[in-house]
Amino acid sequence: MQDPSPGAAADVPLAFDRPLAIVGGGAVDPALLRELAARHVALVGADGGADIIGDAGLVPEAIIGDLDSVRDRAGWEARTRVLHIPEQITTDFQKALYSTSAPITLALGMTGKRLDHTLAALSAVLQYAPMRRLMLIDEVDVALAATGPVRFSAAERERVSIHPLVPIRFRSSSGLFYPMDDLLLEPGGLLGTSNEGTGGMVEIVPADATPWLLILGRERLWDLMAV
Missing domain, CATH: 2.60.120.320 (Thiamin pyrophosphokinase, thiamin-binding domain)
Incomplete structure (x- = not known):
């Protein structure tokens, strides 16, 4: 099991030199995903968030999580990097955070649909904000940590x-x-x-x-x- 503490990611598997968008399974505007991709923002799916990226006609640069929600794991493995992290101590959003680095990280689909997921996302923002620039985005608002x-x-x-x-x-x-x-x-x-x-x-x-x-x-x- 990978140490899920924020300080454990000194040598993260995926280091980006441009903005990164981590996409979860909540409410996501597909037009915004396409705009982010057109502006060269890297897209990473947090487990089932990969399917939301795929439904927008895009391919994530990686999929990270325990992979209990992604629809077609084998199909994605043939198209992009899939990082399976089976530990159940953290959420898929946290797994994506401790497995990546970027100058700024946008989080989409971390709010909406399920209140417990929204609260967990806010907890992750509180945990990681001292270490990296984070922004939560939903249909209405953008929140800078x-x-x-x-x-x-x-x-x-x-x-x-x-x-x-x-x-x-x-x-x-x-x-x-x-x-x-x-x-x-x-x-x-x-x-x-x-x-x-x-x-x-x-x-x-x-x-x-x-x-x-x-x-x-x-x-x-x-x-x-x-x-």
């Missing part, structure tokens, strides 16, 4: 949500309708849902390197990749 200050431009009244994965205090903010100066956000307490930009640059500064989520509309995907 941040571990420090973030600066970006936002239109006036644009929705800007800040979600705490664990308790986190923010030192300051600018460019937001609801300031976050010395503000503690925490699950089960105060949240940063549906804040808004005032127009222009937004800066959000946490007090430390605790992971948190910056959530914008999905149309901001390519902008957030450059943040």
